[in-house]
Amino acid sequence: MKSDGILLKMEGICKSFGEVRALENVHFTLSHHEIVGLVGGNGAGKSTLIKILAGVFPPDRGRIYLEGREVHFKSPRDAYEQGIYTVHQKMEEILAPHHDVAANIFMGEEITKPLFGGLLRVLARREMEKEAESVLSRVGITIDSVRRPIVSYSGGQRQAVALAKALRKKPKILVLDEPTAALGVKEKFQVLHLIKRLGKEEGIPIIIVSHNLEEVFEIVDRIVVLRNGQIVGECSPSLVTKEQVVQMIVGGE
Amino acid sequence: MRKREFLKFLLDNSVWIIIVVFFTLNAFLTPKFFTLLNFRNILIHSSILGIVVIGESLCLLSGHFDLSVESTLALSAVLGSMAVKNGLSIPLAIGIMLMSGMLVGFANGTLIRKLGLNAFVATLITYIGIRGTALGIVEGKTIWNLPAAFCFFGAGNIGILPVQIVLLAVLYLLFHAVLIYTKFGRHVYLVGDNQLAARISGINVDRVVITVFMLSGLLSAFAGLVMAGRLNSASPLFGTGMVFEAMSAAIIGGISLRGGIGSLFMALGGVVLLSSISNVLNLHAVSPYWIQTIRALMILFAVTLDSLKRRLVRYEE
Incomplete structure (x- = not known):
């Protein structure tokens, strides 16, 4: 390897x-x-x-x-x-809490489509939603709707969305700084599994910074x-x- | 779950629901209220404030205050009227007005983004300074009797419709579409929702914020043109205190002061509701001095609804 x-x-x-x-x-x-x-x-x-x-x-x-x-x-x-x-301690800090999952995954890189024969460009909502769904399902993240805002999801799910956002970019290296520090036991487990x-x-390739040797031993x-x-x-x-x-x-x- | 979603729908559209209830009640309680002529009055009364509220809402959605809107309005009216009085052509005068608004907006945006001033402080400076400039240019005097063509936007008619109402509708549709369907609009919301995340994700926050303030200045300056036309005059004291009305309307419409939440369509609801209330008080010959008290109660009511709405969508263990 x-x-x-x-x-x-x-x-x-x-x-x-x-x-x-x-x-x-x-x-x-x-x-x-x-x-x-x-x-x-x-x-x-x-x-x-x-x-x-x-x-x-x-x-x-x-x-x-x-x-x-x-x-x-x-x-x-x-x-x-x-x-x-790089995703820092609280990954959810890179999300916009009142925007839906799809909008977050495409933040800063929104897909647009031409309107009136290319005179204007408007957001291609459907396309972004579809792609967001496929990124999420590719990594096995279960989220019931990409149209719901981030605030309506739990800490672990928010982290998962943040990771999905990183993955859409197909990163060469993913750097995770204390990815589970702010999570409960069950969520910690889910996020580790995802990583x-x-x-x-x-x-x-992933670099993970952690205080928790337990989880380091489990995944690295x-x-x-x-x-x-x-x-x-x-x-x-x-x-x-x-x-x-x-x-x-x-x-x- | 179903009930929760229904409740959320009600809260999301609360302003318009309140307007419907308010209109229905007053159709019975207030004589002369439920007439076409009176609706026309309410809309005309809404137009100038409504245009200013578009700009203010853009700023609020991006997470910033703009206190300078009313001063920009006054400066624009004074500059434009001076220009036509001094023999400049009307299109040129209007060009000067709109430019002045964009310049004030550019100054606001630059003070905030490049100098790192807090939006409140930056626009407080222009709020005072631009009002002062408007007063200084004409030494506090009002300019009367403007050319009829110059007054078209504030007093003209297109067919049977007053130009002001047409403008209100067109501008709201236009800016609503910009906010909802374009990348720029999406970025305005994202910057308001989480500026840091927006920056990390590659959104040019400086450009978004400066553009938003320039649009706000442009719209305020345009509102100055409408007001000068409606009153066939230009006073450096135009729009005094209007910034509070504009913010009230936006907040009543559900636009969050923290940014990123709300819609222009709801802000328009806030404007119409405020206008209708003062209209009803007028028809009942209630002293206009009470309008402030009622507006305060409306804001209180609106923010209570807002916090209720937040609690409904938030994730809870």
Whole structure:
């Protein structure tokens, strides 16, 4: 699975905020069809790393290669256009709560059709609804109507819509920052199941940042441990125990 | 579930339902109310406010206030009347008026998006400043006796219909269609609903907001042309206090101050309802001073309905 080439390579990434060294010479790679879990304590540098990847701020030093080409992200929009789709802690924050599901999935990329022989262009509502339904069913999200507003759905369903919105774009890399932090037990399970499906069946490479080792062990192919701005360990969840990972996170012997 | 949906339908269309009830009641209670002539009066009375409310609604839907609408109206009336009085052609005068409105809107939008001012503060600046400019240009004096052709939009007739009523209908249909059927309209709603999400999703928020304010200025300036025509004069004090009426009408029509919710068609309902109430008070010879109190009660009623509606659609465990 990991032999089919490297998709993303971050090389020698350094980032400081004033006196604080957030990242020091970090090397990080992601292969096609891989789900990587990024773990570490508070201030370990997890979110700095994914923010650099998402184009929120540039690294002080280091290079980023996507599919072998060097890329420079000046803004989150740049990263997004290169196919790196980041969803932050509350995925629903990227949704418009009083708009229906279809409108949200197509936000900013509405389909239009010509009217009066191309004189005007109007929204192609039917077409968007149909496509929204097909994206949702492709990933196995059950939602009773794409015409109902986001506020009428539960937290887990909102997250699912946010993911569907990301999927329609066919992202090269999906970055999930604490995707289940704000959910109840049952919903957490559903969203995890969905993420797993996306990674395994749809073959979308995923970087997942999480505090919850339980869920990391359940879905990822590789665990990367950060501590004090450095990568202190990489392992496969099938070869280590949770205790060993915790040991790496907190440091010491 | 069925009952819930029916209730939601009632709440979604509450203004027009209230209008129907109100008209039915007054058909019996108020002499001379239920006549064609009186309906014509109500609609004429609605027209200027109605045009301003379109612009205000666009701003509110995008999640912003526009306090400057009434000052823009006055400046436009004064500028246009000065222009025709000084021998400029009428189309040119109208062009100047509309340009002035768009410029004020552009200033509002730029102050908000490029300078990062809060919409309330930005439009408070233009609200005061533009009123001051209108007063300054004519030194507080009213300009009388405008050419008949200039007054066409405010006092003319097309067949048996007053131009004002035709304008009201055409502008509402036009802007309603823009909001519902075009990408721009969808973006106005999305920016109002969640500005951050809109930006992340690639919507050019600056462009949407500046355009919305320019349209609001354009419509207010146009309302100034209608008012000057109707009164055959132009005063720098035109439309004083109208911004509160415009906001009341929009809120009564169910447009949320938080943005993203509501429709222009319902805002029109708000305008018609406000006009009908003052019409009825007039017919009963009630002191017009009470209209403010009644309007306040209407707003209270409207926001109560709104919160009820929100509770109906929200997901609950």
